[in-house]
């Protein structure tokens with residue numbers, strides 16, 4: 001297997017982060033950004049107002065309460081890890097260089113020790129770098145505050161809404177962080193909100209730690225995580241060999257299925273690349289429609305792949321998905337939890353995964369058996385004791 005399993009069938013234009021639903025939901029009605037965006041895309045104005053309901057309710061700090069505490073407690077601190085001088089900075093003078101293979105071994109072991117569950121290294125393809133900044137927070141007024149805060153690093157791009165983004169690093173270190181399946185199954189609700197935030201926080205911290213580590217060795221390195229992405233992390237992780245792009249729109253890995261969150265570090269440090277993974281997901285998803293069947297919003301397609309910006313893939317309706325989150329009052333993770341690949345990595349489940357990977361003829365039967373053992377529909381699990 002030489003290349004990744006996604007199919008490029010046309011010209012891939014760099015993605016403008018302003019078009020992402022998570023950027024559009026943050027547009028303040030009447031703000032210069034909102035007016036300018038909907039002047040260019042008037043057909044999205046109505047749906048974007050509706051999309052904003054979810055995040056406005058979550059971020060409203062005019063009143064507290066138990067429900068809000070789970071979201072605020074988990075998600076709000078991550079924004080601080082998105083500050084420009086946290087994700088990026090000026091490399092120190094280089095020390096003694098090591099080979100790409102040695103660097104890779106050390107960086108992977110370090111990231112695993114810091115808390116990543118999977119690490120892979122691949123090329124950073126320019127088509128996965130955002131063309132323009134679209135998601136808050138923005139940093140136009142960032143002040144220097146030595147010794148711990150250094151202000152806006154040299155070469156930092158994408159500080160304000162609509163700024164062009166330039167990331168020229170040749171390599172990407174992709175990291176996956178597993179969510180607790182039992183907690184996720186208790187959602188959608190406060191428990192799953194907190195679990196998603198907990199794992200995103202860990203993924204952000206490890207990314208900024210690894211990036212800082214690499215800059216201290218004299219190389220340029222930038223962390224990309226929930227609160228400050230400049231790249232599309234799913235294809236970057238696929239190129240780094242962590243898994244494959246699946247029907248549900250998430251990356252599915254052999255060990256954790258769809259039940260992970262991703263972050264990455266891009267860098268010019270010499271690194272050896274991993275091979276992309278082919279675990280049979282493209283064929284498996286063509287036989288398994290479980291995420292599409294169970295999605296309460298009907299956002300996951302039941303049909304075949306379509307061309308999206310030069311790539312052939314299953315196209316998830318992100319607007320329908322996010323509008324369902326508002327209705328549910330919490331981020332929904334049903335597709336991640338019902339996926340037959342999302343299982344605890346016990347010896348039994350590793351053996352089932354081995355069968356799915358190595359015996360393609362078994363896949364249809366494994367899909368049916370998953371329904372028999374785990375149910376064909378999503379069943380909400382018990383709430384953890386820490387949910388009041």
Ligand code: SF4
Nearest residue numbers: 295297321332334335
């Ligand atoms: S998160 Fe929920 S609503 Fe969104 S695609 Fe997955 S199952 Fe559907």
Ligand code: SF4
Nearest residue numbers: 246248285288291339
């Ligand atoms: S639930 Fe089935 S169709 Fe959906 S991503 Fe997982 S394997 Fe693919």
